[in-house]
Amino acid sequence: MTSTKIAPGVDLLSAHLDTRAQKAMVSAVRKTVRAAPLYTPTMPRTGKPWTVRMTNCGPLGWVSDRSGYRYQPTHPDTGRPWPAIPQMLLDLWDETTGYKAPPECCLVNFYTDKARMGLHRDEDEQALDAPVLSVSLGDTATFRLGGLERKSKTQSFKLHSGDVLLIGGDNRLAYHGIDRVFPGTSTLLKDGGRINLTLRRVTKP
Numbered sequence: 001m002t003s004t005k006i007a008p009g010v011d012l013l014s015a016h017l018d019t020r021a022q023k024a025m026v027s028a029v030r031k032t033v034r035a036a037p038l039y040t041p042t043m044p045r046t047g048k049p050w051t052v053r054m055t056n057c058g059p060l061g062w063v064s065d066r067s068g069y070r071y072q073p074t075h076p077d078t079g080r081p082w083p084a085i086p087q088m089l090l091d092l093w094d095e096t097t098g099y100k101a102p103p104e105c106c107l108v109n110f111y112t113d114k115a116r117m118g119l120h121r122d123e124d125e126q127a128l129d130a131p132v133l134s135v136s137l138g139d140t141a142t143f144r145l146g147g148l149e150r151k152s153k154t155q156s157f158k159l160h161s162g163d164v165l166l167i168g169g170d171n172r173l174a175y176h177g178i179d180r181v182f183p184g185t186s187t188l189l190k191d192g193g194r195i196n197l198t199l200r201r202v203t204k205p
Contacts, residue, residue: 009169017162028086101205113183130201131168140185146175
């Protein structure tokens, strides 16, 4: 495992999760998806479907539809509460963030090789002093990191299976996105693809 300072407040923990931990995390994600199935979010106003499918676990889940971006306690399709965040993810949050309160949302994004995530920033939370923790599982992806304005200069780097990325501090509201997923770069997922887990503290402790 190596730690790289990408920018102030942005740290890449390469190969932080070994193969055994990755497999255990995938099993936990599959259990989550059985309780809260993956669905296709849509863009506010236009209703255009995303190329990424998603679900959540935790007391709150982040959703996007014609009404806008928001956190809510129930799955938009089933109406049921989101399942609990797996303990191994809560432990990872404590280990890597040192934040004084646990995460309230774990957003689960599933990428095929054709899925992308445009530049955006995570700004719907009240607890902006808490970092965002991102876990990569499966195929390698190109991550693009910008600055605090959409027009800021960007830099790109690869995220591999088992990598953990922390975004906080001065760059907590930095723009970021996924430009490309490279199929066949990991055997972790039986049918290929990439899972990204994003843990966030939503409300102020």
